[in-house]
Amino acid sequence: MTTILIVDDSRVSRLLSRQFILALRPDWKIEEAATGEEALDKLDSIAPDLILLDVNMPGMGGMAAIEKLRAKRPAVNITLMTANVQDAIRNKAQALGVGFVEKPVTEERIQQIVTSVETA
Amino acid sequence: MFNLSELEHDALVELFNQGVGQAAAAMSQIVHEEVTMSVPAILFQTRAECAKALGNKDGRRICAITQHYEGAFNTEAILMFPEEKSLEIVRLMIGQTVSMDELSDMEQEAMSEIGNIILNSCMSTLANIAGKELQGSLPIYHVGTSDEILSHSGSQWDGLVLTLKIDFNIEKHQINGYVAFLLDLTALQDLRQYIDNYLARIGR
Numbered sequence: 311m312t313t314i315l316i317v318d319d320s321r322v323s324r325l326l327s328r329q330f331i332l333a334l335r336p337d338w339k340i341e342e343a344a345t346g347e348e349a350l351d352k353l354d355s356i357a358p359d360l361i362l363l364d365v366n367m368p369g370m371g372g373m374a375a376i377e378k379l380r381a382k383r384p385a386v387n388i389t390l391m392t393a394n395v396q397d398a399i400r401n402k403a404q405a406l407g408v409g410f411v412e413k414p415v416t417e418e419r420i421q422q423i424v425t426s427v428e429t430a
Numbered sequence: 431m432f433n434l435s436e437l438e439h440d441a442l443v444e445l446f447n448q449g450v451g452q453a454a455a456a457m458s459q460i461v462h463e464e465v466t467m468s469v470p471a472i473l474f475q476t477r478a479e480c481a482k483a484l485g486n487k488d489g490r491r492i493c494a495i496t497q498h499y500e501g502a503f504n505t506e507a508i509l510m511f512p513e514e515k516s517l518e519i520v521r522l523m524i525g526q527t528v529s530m531d532e533l534s535d536m537e538q539e540a541m542s543e544i545g546n547i548i549l550n551s552c553m554s555t556l557a558n559i560a561g562k563e564l565q566g567s568l569p570i571y572h573v574g575t576s577d578e579i580l581s582h583s584g585s586q587w588d589g590l591v592l593t594l595k596i597d598f599n600i601e602k603h604q605i606n607g608y609v610a611f612l613l614d615l616t617a618l619q620d621l622r623q624y625i626d627n628y629l630a631r632i633g634r
Contacts, residue, residue: 319568320543322524322536329527366546366568393456393550398563413547414460414523 312427313339315358317349317375318391319367323415327362327391330420346375353382360427363408365392365399373399376406387430389423391415434622439472441625442594445559446470446611449552450596453609456551460544461522461600467609468597477580477612480593484510484608485576494572494579495545499553501564503613503620507549511607513573516541518603542569552609560624580612590615 314331316324321344328340341356343349347370349361361379365372376388389409392399403410409426411419434442450467458465475483485492491513499505511519520533520540528536546569557564572579594611613621 320539320546322520322540322543325528325536326524366550366566368568393547393554394566395551395554396557396563397561398557413550414456416459 311337311339313341313356313358314427315341315343315349315352315356315361317343317346317361317367317372318364319344320364323364323391323413326415327420330415330417331424333417334421334424346370346372346378349375350378350382353379353386357383358386359430360423361386361388362391362411362423363388365390365394373402376408387427389426391419391423434625437629438622438625441629442472442621443470445556445625445628446552446594446596448559449555450609452555453548453552454598456547457544457598457600460547461519461603463522463600463602466599466601470594470596473593473595474590475593477591478577480591480610480612481576481580483593484580484595484610489575490514491574492576492579493541494574495542495549495569496572496579497545497549497553497569498567499564502557502560502562502624504617506612507553507566508579508610508612509545509548509607510576510579510610511541511605515603515605515607519544519600519605522600522603538571542571545569545571548609559628592618592621 316327318324324342331338331340341352343352345367363372372390389411390403391411391413393413395412400410454465454467492510493513493516494508494510496506496508499507517537520537523540550566553564592613596609599606
């Protein structure tokens with residue numbers, strides 16, 4: 311079963327991402343974490359196909375979390391989903407080999423993410 | 431007193447216009463409606479005068495989301511809506527799939543996320559134009575009068591600030607609000623440098 315881990319301090323963004331993903335792929339499993347630290351703990355029990363990761367979060371931010379998440383799951387695919395659409399962040403994402411999707415969460419953007427998971 | 435030349439003033443309005451255009455697009459995606467925004471109005475005033483200009487004449491409470499940015503220049507970015515419209519905005523964002531109780535429960539978080547998206551959209555555009563990174567704080571949610579909100583967000587109540595105020599309107603739902611950027615005088619030299627770098631890059 312395809313599993314997606316949504317890491318975002320905004321409950322509303324997690325809710326919207328979950329809704330849009332399940333509308334397209336009702337059989338996918340969605341896991342949620344509100345912080346980078348919580349996401350790291352989750353990786354002890356799940357092996358997600360994709361981590362959708364916010365950038366600006368309390369505690370460990372998304373950029374700092376990437377390295378630690380990969381240390382636990384080296385092959386995991388990560389996509390940043392963020393309102394911080396600065397070129398500096400896009401360039402860092404590209405350099406780190408992670409995807410980049412702008413917020414707000416929309417059906418079209420989630421469709422793009424679903425397609426990327428299925429073609430990975 | 432900090433003075434901008436006519437060209438610098440025009441450039442500042444144009445730069446924020448580009449940022450606000452992106453913010454309008456982001457807001458439109460959130461509420462699934464057309465959003466119109468005004469040209470930025472630039473004013474030098476005290477925080478007290480600013481609060482008066484941004485507030486309602488009858489002292490109604492507003493809902494505000496603030497974020498502090500540092501980098502090419504430092505500013506407080508503020509998004510404000512009438513408090514009584516905030517649930518309606520959250521409903522437009524989330525849709526009809528959650529109950530009214532859940533919606534009320536999520537109101538504060540949802541408004542913070544809306545502020546985060548809209549303010550970041552604008553500030554990211556300004557950072558991209560400068561080719562520099564702006565570091566933003568996490569969004570802070572406030573409810574109160576404009577006096578209460580601005581006295582929380584800033585330093586000296588009587589200190590002068592440069593205010594860029596933009597009105598926005600979701601006409602179909604009769605929702606009006608403001609985006610404002612406040613810069614203390616200490617930040618203005620950095621702002622001038624930012625504008626002058628932009629003018630130099632476009633050959634003016």
